[in-house]
Amino acid sequence: PASARTLPSGEVALGGVPLAELADRFGTPAYVLDEDEVRARARAWRAALPDAGIAYAGKAFLCRAMVRWIDEEGLDLDVCSAGELDLAMHAGFPAERVVLHGNAKSPADLRAALRFGVGRIVLDSAGEIARLAALIPAGTRQRVLLRVVPGVAAGAHAAVRTGVEGQKFGLPIAGGEAEEAVVRILGQPRLELVGLHCHLGSQITSTDPYATAVRKLVELLARLRDRHGVTLPELDLGGGFGIAYRPGDPAVDPAAYADRVTAELALRCAHAELSVPRLTVEPGRWIAGPAGVALYRVLAVKTTGGRTFVAVDGGMSDNPRPALYGARYTVHLANRSSLAPARAVTVVGRHCEAGDVLAEDVALPADLRPGDLLAVPAAGAYHLSMASAYNHVGRPPVAAVSGGRARLVVRRETLEDLRSRDVGV
Numbered sequence: 001p002a003s004a005r006t007l008p009s010g011e012v013a014l015g016g017v018p019l020a021e022l023a024d025r026f027g028t029p030a031y032v033l034d035e036d037e038v039r040a041r042a043r044a045w046r047a048a049l050p051d052a053g054i055a056y057a058g059k060a061f062l063c064r065a066m067v068r069w070i071d072e073e074g075l076d077l078d079v080c081s082a083g084e085l086d087l088a089m090h091a092g093f094p095a096e097r098v099v100l101h102g103n104a105k106s107p108a109d110l111r112a113a114l115r116f117g118v119g120r121i122v123l124d125s126a127g128e129i130a131r132l133a134a135l136i137p138a139g140t141r142q143r144v145l146l147r148v149v150p151g152v153a154a155g156a157h158a159a160v161r162t163g164v165e166g167q168k169f170g171l172p173i174a175g176g177e178a179e180e181a182v183v184r185i186l187g188q189p190r191l192e193l194v195g196l197h198c199h200l201g202s203q204i205t206s207t208d209p210y211a212t213a214v215r216k217l218v219e220l221l222a223r224l225r226d227r228h229g230v231t232l233p234e235l236d237l238g239g240g241f242g243i244a245y246r247p248g249d250p251a252v253d254p255a256a257y258a259d260r261v262t263a264e265l266a267l268r269c270a271h272a273e274l275s276v277p278r279l280t281v282e283p284g285r286w287i288a289g290p291a292g293v294a295l296y297r298v299l300a301v302k303t304t305g306g307r308t309f310v311a312v313d314g315g316m317s318d319n320p321r322p323a324l325y326g327a328r329y330t331v332h333l334a335n336r337s338s339l340a341p342a343r344a345v346t347v348v349g350r351h352c353e354a355g356d357v358l359a360e361d362v363a364l365p366a367d368l369r370p371g372d373l374l375a376v377p378a379a380g381a382y383h384l385s386m387a388s389a390y391n392h393v394g395r396p397p398v399a400a401v402s403g404g405r406a407r408l409v410v411r412r413e414t415l416e417d418l419r420s421r422d423v424g425v
């Protein structure tokens, strides 16, 4: 985060609070989130696209404090389950500014969305159209978007590429599946179709795929007008904006994205003689990721088979991203300075498998020892939200820092928490 500082003692501080102090107070492993950075990153999108909807994708990181900040910064919220919606509602977020996603929404998800009155539900399949309509009380209407597949390949890993045919999300524009679904939705009086949605993928570092998607979506909008006499006022382009995990990694700049996408949208709409639809974007990782740091305590340093392993008190349970996507991270010594030369080590977790690696081939001082504190940047998104309690290791707490003060916003999952779900023999 921008507020990270190295103090004269060599300690690293975040939001004006030394990480070693946070480790003592909240224990390790822990996540630290810089509130000011989250807010600044939310504002960067707001400023880049002042007239657009900016819906923070809660799957990246969600807790009540986060919901509050997103609300206060005037952003909308994207949720993809009754669980995320429940949390947002308990934090007082206005349902009208919520959009619900999901390729397999359960009846409970849909009922919760209708009961709270979410602003928009994104339909993902032909079958879901009638299923949702049947749940809507007579005399009322629900605004919906249709998720379409533009046929644009983008994203850091196959597991997060959703803009192409042949994966589970949305309905392809190619072959007419999306158009057929639009006709079905128009035939449902309780559904009000307000627009199209697409989400290309995640950790995308170029604006090119978004421009291509705009072209394809505007072509579809024009076709829908010409063939079915319907003009849809909204276009939701999803999220996926890449961040730098390591120095020198490329990242998306919201202003550059905005320039590119609004220019493309204006051009294509003018060409098709369509009025320009209102844009929505759904940044998740870009807002939360760089604002968070993961803190670990070194438990063991071992050199074997020509490699040095630094084992810490967390691992794949609090960060499954290296194992799942081959994600690469940097690691910093955070509790002291060291004059020892750096050497390449592998930082591993405490879990019972060899694949439990947090960072391969990172440079750390040769005098690193048990008790030292390590900090992993860019841990604010898809860390806690994807954490598990593997090996009955409770999920870490989240401390929020701002203006030299820290407060606990999510407490650690205790052994008692874990045991309490086990209801007997």
Ligand code: LLP
Pocket: 057, 059, 060, 078, 101, 160, 199, 201, 202, 203, 238, 239, 240, 241, 282, 283, 284, 285, 286, 321, 325, 381, 382, 386
């Ligand atoms: N909108 C929709 C409909 C999405 O499915 C997603 C992410 C987003 C927005 C936000 O994407 P973002 O801006 O955060 O890239 N667990 C993976 C990432 C999965 C993303 C899933 N959908 C990871 O850790 O890389």
